[in-house]
Amino acid sequence: MDIAIDNLESGDVIELLQEHMQDMLATSPPESVHALNVEALKNPEITFFSSREDNQLLGCVAIKELSANHAELKSMRTVSRSRNSGVGSKLLEHVLTVAKHRGYKKISLETGSMDFFRPARSLYKKFGFSYCKPFGDYEYDPNSKFMEINLS
Template sequence: MDIKLDDLTRSEVIELVGEHLYSMALSSPPESNHALNLEELKQPEITFWSVWEQDELVGCGALKELDGRHGEIKSMRTSSLHLRKGVAKRLLEYLIEEAKRRGYSRISLETGPMDTFGAALKLYEKFGFKRCKPFADYIEDPNSVYMTKEL
């Protein structure tokens, strides 16, 4: 698997981000949906990567700098054609290493508590993420789970 810095212009990447947005819209009420669209992912504080196996896009993810010591994982998505192949695990390892390289002392994320997010929650817990209070601009929300990992 190759993880590449991405500018969000390739049609495959645009389609995968669209799949992510659609899935999040189905899983979370609008006021609890924190998925970022293409333009939001292009903000200067966000770095976006795509994951490739040969010429096939298998996943994507982003890291948002909240401040010089704290990053947030955003838009982690495995292509529906490549679930259960280790894509998310490999990407999460990469994002954690990137956060360390940047000198962050903490990396956090927001996800959903519903069954559709069960595999993601297990993966984050396996990597040492712990549930926490809302961070950054998030607020208490029964449709959100907030997690953080000290680096």
């Protein structure tokens, strides 16, 4: 499995991100959906990674720099055929390694509070993330859970 910075131009990546957005909108009220569209993911403060094996897309993840010491995890998603196969763990491990190399002291994330998001929350907990208060521009929302990991 190869994980590399992606330019968000491939049809399969765009399709995966559209599927991600559709699931978010189907699961959460619109005002509680914080997923970014393709154009927003192209912002310079965001690094977007995709994972492939034999040229087949397996998943994606992004990291958004909030400050020199703090980043946010965004757009973590695996293709349906790759779920429960370790792809998510490898993507998360990769982005944590990148964050440490960049000198970030903390990574935060927002995810849903519904049962649909339970597998994601379990994965984050497995890697050492814990629940926290809203960060950045986020405000308390009963449909959201906020998590963070200290890297120092």
